[in-house]
Amino acid sequence: MRYLMIVKATPMSENGEFPPDAEKMFADMAAFNNEMIAAGVMLDGAGLKPSSEGKRIRFAGRGNTLVTDGPFAETKELIAGYWLIKCKDMAEALSWAKRIPFDEGEVELRPFQEPEDFQGLASDEAIAQEQAWREAQQRNAPRTPA
Known part of the structure; x- marks a missing residue:
C-alpha cells in the first residue's frame, strides 16, 4: 500500500530559509532517503518551494476557476515537502515516519486510495x-x- 508522508510547513520554510545547520540536515536527509530507496520503500520525495511561489486554483463548477497567487496565510495548513512510500501496512509506514531525521516539525502520514x-x-x-x-x-x- 502507498502512503504519503507530508512535511508540514513552518514559518522558516515559508520564508524560503534553511536552518543554520543546513549542511548536516541535507546529509541526514540524504542518508535517510538512501536507506528508504535501498529498502525498496521510497517511490518519490521532494521539498517544495514556499507558497509565495505557488498558486491556488478553486473550482466552482466545471470551467469556473479562481486562481489566487501565494503566499497563503495559514502556515499550519501548508506543506513543505513529501515522501511517497510503499509499505505492507500502516505500522511499517509509521516506523519509517518515526525515523525521519527532524529535530522538530510535523509530518502527516496518510494512506492512498488504491x-x-x-x-x-x-x-x-x-x-x-x-x-x-x-x-x-x-x-x-x-x-x-x-
Missing part, C-alpha cells in the same frame, strides 16, 4: 485501468541508484 478501494463503486474495467496506469508509472519511473 484502485481496489473502489470495488463496488467503479466498474471492474475502470479499476483494472487504474491498476494498469499505476503499473505503467512504476515501470516508466526514473530509477535512482541506492
Whole structure:
C-alpha cells in the first residue's frame, strides 16, 4: 500500500530559509532517503518551494476557476515537502515516519486510495485501468541508484 508522508510547513520554510545547520540536515536527509530507496520503500520525495511561489486554483463548477497567487496565510495548513512510500501496512509506514531525521516539525502520514478501494463503486474495467496506469508509472519511473 502507498502512503504519503507530508512535511508540514513552518514559518522558516515559508520564508524560503534553511536552518543554520543546513549542511548536516541535507546529509541526514540524504542518508535517510538512501536507506528508504535501498529498502525498496521510497517511490518519490521532494521539498517544495514556499507558497509565495505557488498558486491556488478553486473550482466552482466545471470551467469556473479562481486562481489566487501565494503566499497563503495559514502556515499550519501548508506543506513543505513529501515522501511517497510503499509499505505492507500502516505500522511499517509509521516506523519509517518515526525515523525521519527532524529535530522538530510535523509530518502527516496518510494512506492512498488504491484502485481496489473502489470495488463496488467503479466498474471492474475502470479499476483494472487504474491498476494498469499505476503499473505503467512504476515501470516508466526514473530509477535512482541506492
